[in-house]
Amino acid sequence: MRAWVVRAGENGEREKAALEEGILIVGWLELGDLAGTAARDDIKAAVAAAYPDEGPYTVGNWSGQLFRFVHEMEPGDLVALPLKSLLVAVGRVSGGYEYRSGDADGIRHVRRVEWLAKDIDRQSIQSDLQDSMGSLLTVFELSRFGAAERVAALADGKPDPGRPDADEFAATLTEPTKLYEEVRRWSAAEPLTLSVRDFLAVWGVKRRHPAVIEQIQNDLDGRGLVTIPPFTEGSLETQITVVAGGAEPDEAGTSAVTRLTGTTSPSAVVQSAADAAGHMADDDSQARTVAYRVSNLDSAGRIPECVRVGDDLRTAMTLMVLRDYSQLPVLDAAGRLRGVVSWESIGRAHMADPAADLAAATVRAQEADRSDDLLDWIGTIQKSGYVLVRDHDHKVCGLITDSDLTVQFGTRVRPFVLVEEIEQRLRRVVDRCIPIDRVRVAVTPRRARRVNSATDLTFGEYGFVLKEADNWAALGWVIDQRHFLAALEECRNFRNDLMHFSPDPVTDDQLRPAQGLLELLRSMDPRS
Structure with a gap:
């Protein structure tokens, strides 16, 4: 026997139908009948076709939830439904997946359930099980801390017996729970954004290594949260946005990740995060390991001083002397790299023409992507003295020198x-x-x-x-x-x-x- 949670909409809009009709309901109104699907890839293809504007992470996440609802849940399994009234309903799954094609009120993807209790006081459930029920996902399994047996006890009218190893229980999820609550409070236009350093502090750690990353990623997955860009990338000062990546689509049929780009005037941080979401993999292949990336150096995230196409060469030379620079990037009006000017390139240009301008002294630049492996660039940096760093829009976002x-x-x-x-x-x-x-x-x-x-x-x-x-x-x-x-x-x-x-x-x-x-x-x- 397994125990599940199936939420009834972000604002409880499906609660009444679920309790009165004895059914479990999930959203995704753009999807047709999933009864003919046999594998997760079949559902993923259907989700991708129904929501073509969504990225691979969202498609993978939604597909996983729907696969669990359609195929993994079995008659006899227990299910909990947290209600907006702060009560919890507990039932036993009694039927397979059904599709109601004629329903216009959002009640299309359903399963039959026998409600065993509809008025369990949430305060009677111990905090660790409450926390497990608090995910932003619509469909997820309660698999930790002896959850199935504890939900069965609640259904029988007994108090929550607590987790089997209660004597050893440390409240490790207290701070992540606060993060989850904060994500719910922030708006789609200005979602919760913080530094990697502050994000790690939620789990009481200061550095990223494999064991820490696995723990944090498991907690994020369990709550339907995602960080954009992944918290494994960048330096400790890199800004990341935390969103409910697993929440089902809203009435307009879009995910929280996609809504980042749909605001009237999103902040620069939000827009950057939203753009980066397009490069994320789904929940089976999202990066969960640590590598030494170019972006891990602080200087890779500091936009360097530069000159623009059309500037006077004397401007570049003056800045290089004042700032003690060996080179300066040359950018166009859109902020994209057009080359670099260095003391060596200036000398060569003047040898050919004493009246040489900036264009004549501009040479091709060494340019790395911020997600590149830093070790691959060490030889180049040692040889040329620098490498410029570009973001996913191919705009210059940093400069790494041999001194760095x-x-x-x-x-x-x-x-x-x-x-x-x-x-x-x-x-x-x-x-x-x-x-x-x-x-x-x-x-x-x-x-x-x-x-x-x-x-x-x-x-x-x-x-x-x-x-x-x-x-x-x-x-x-x-x-x-x-x-x-x-x-x-x-x-x-x-x-x-x-x-x-x-x-x-x-x-x-x-x-x-x-x-x-x-x-x-x-x-x-x-x-x-």
């Missing part, structure tokens, strides 16, 4: 060097002060056989070794053991996080605890 690479990779290497020195100093002091037999006693018996010196210890095992009173005393350090071990554990967690690939740099605040531990080790053992 130096700073970026210097920032990324620094934490590894710091942690390596901490490990080296721990290794030397343990080898010098603590006999190897006492070191082996501090680790697990299985590991002890492999430990012949401190070099064989993992970072975490240093804490086990130095926690022992005799081993700590052997160091002869006049510092607080408890605080030192706490700092060592904090550094271990930092090191583990560092080992997960992420395109996001480590900030000075994140680095400070490890830096403090290193300074303490240097003070205690200056000979190392």
